[in-house]
Amino acid sequence: MSRNIRFSFIIPIYNRKDEVIELLESLALLSAHSFEVLLIDGSPTPVLEELNSLEAVKKLLYKRIHVPKLGISASRNLGAKNAKGEYLIFLDSDVILPSDYLENVEMALSVLDSDAFGGPDAAHPSFTVTQKAINYTMTSILTTGGLRGKGNVSAYRPRGFNFGVRKLLFDKLGGFNEGVSVGEDIDLSVRIAKVGASVQFIEKAFVYHKRRISLIRFYKQIFRFGAGRILLAEKFSEERKITFLLPLAFVLGVLSGSFLWILSKPLFTLWGISLSTYLLANLILATYQNKSIMVGLLVLPTLFVQFGAYAFGFVQNFISVYIKGRPDGIFTIRGIGPQSPV
Numbered sequence: 001m002s003r004n005i006r007f008s009f010i011i012p013i014y015n016r017k018d019e020v021i022e023l024l025e026s027l028a029l030l031s032a033h034s035f036e037v038l039l040i041d042g043s044p045t046p047v048l049e050e051l052n053s054l055e056a057v058k059k060l061l062y063k064r065i066h067v068p069k070l071g072i073s074a075s076r077n078l079g080a081k082n083a084k085g086e087y088l089i090f091l092d093s094d095v096i097l098p099s100d101y102l103e104n105v106e107m108a109l110s111v112l113d114s115d116a117f118g119g120p121d122a123a124h125p126s127f128t129v130t131q132k133a134i135n136y137t138m139t140s141i142l143t144t145g146g147l148r149g150k151g152n153v154s155a156y157r158p159r160g161f162n163f164g165v166r167k168l169l170f171d172k173l174g175g176f177n178e179g180v181s182v183g184e185d186i187d188l189s190v191r192i193a194k195v196g197a198s199v200q201f202i203e204k205a206f207v208y209h210k211r212r213i214s215l216i217r218f219y220k221q222i223f224r225f226g227a228g229r230i231l232l233a234e235k236f237s238e239e240r241k242i243t244f245l246l247p248l249a250f251v252l253g254v255l256s257g258s259f260l261w262i263l264s265k266p267l268f269t270l271w272g273i274s275l276s277t278y279l280l281a282n283l284i285l286a287t288y289q290n291k292s293i294m295v296g297l298l299v300l301p302t303l304f305v306q307f308g309a310y311a312f313g314f315v316q317n318f319i320s321v322y323i324k325g326r327p328d329g330i331f332t333i334r335g336i337g338p339q340s341p342v
Helices: 017-028 047-053 072-082 101-111 129-139 167-173 184-194 215-235 242-255 257-263 265-290 293-323
Strands: 007-013 035-041 062-066 087-091 116-118 162-166 199-201 207-209
Touching: 007 017, 007 072, 017 035, 017 047, 035 047, 035 072, 047 062, 062 072, 072 087, 072 167, 087 167, 101 116, 129 215, 129 265, 129 293, 162 167, 162 184, 167 184, 184 199, 184 215, 215 242, 215 293, 242 257, 242 265, 242 293, 257 265, 265 293
Parallel strands: 007 035, 007 087, 035 062, 116 199
Antiparallel strands: 087 162, 116 162
């Protein structure tokens, strides 16, 4: 292993040229330079070959490996196999790194020399109103308990959009499980914890995460997240947490309003006040954090999309796994195309 390379950025890509260019440009601006960049290109055609001629790429220790229709876990494992760094840092293609990202990682590792680490995601000022609203609902203390925004540090699970791990540990564990159909990053995070490796949440090592650009695409992504929770809970007892039922509880609570109207007017009034207060709190907080009333207003439908999609995916896969007896539930294990991490 080369002593000159401290970090290996591994990025599975599947078309999406514009966002990959943005990521490469941000990598070229990093203030620390002891790193390499490996793009594992699963695009069906060599459409991204032109990335090699970018000015940003010329400033990087860069390698692009093209294997058509390669799945995300296989792509990450192939990147790790070709990596020379002490640490592997896995990123999604739809992120942008702030220039001091590696400085913050190095500072944290100098205090606590962890085997694995991760950081939160944030919304860049240039993001669209929809992207900012989605970022809020995915990271806010009022929606996900800050799980993806600031992390539940005591039981932190690095996620694939911003996931660092020692190469030696990664190789020892066999990398990402290419046999799972969803939640491959949480699967690896749990296995890291099981062997007693140290894991660190680095709050300052955040990435700007563009996520989905429309509520329809956001719904599909979160539906997959909810469905994937069933498979993770089935495989790992550590992932059986009451908090994962909260989106379903919210949806059932909202739907209960029509029954309360029939059963009890006072209860219906209390239900209405409670729901309105919760929504108003989110509107105010999102507006304040983003300095935009438009983001605050869009957060309201986004919130319902997030909770509804997660709950419906969760219930549908619960039925598929535990009632219909399908081990992989609604998923079909396949080696091609991009997959979204849970």
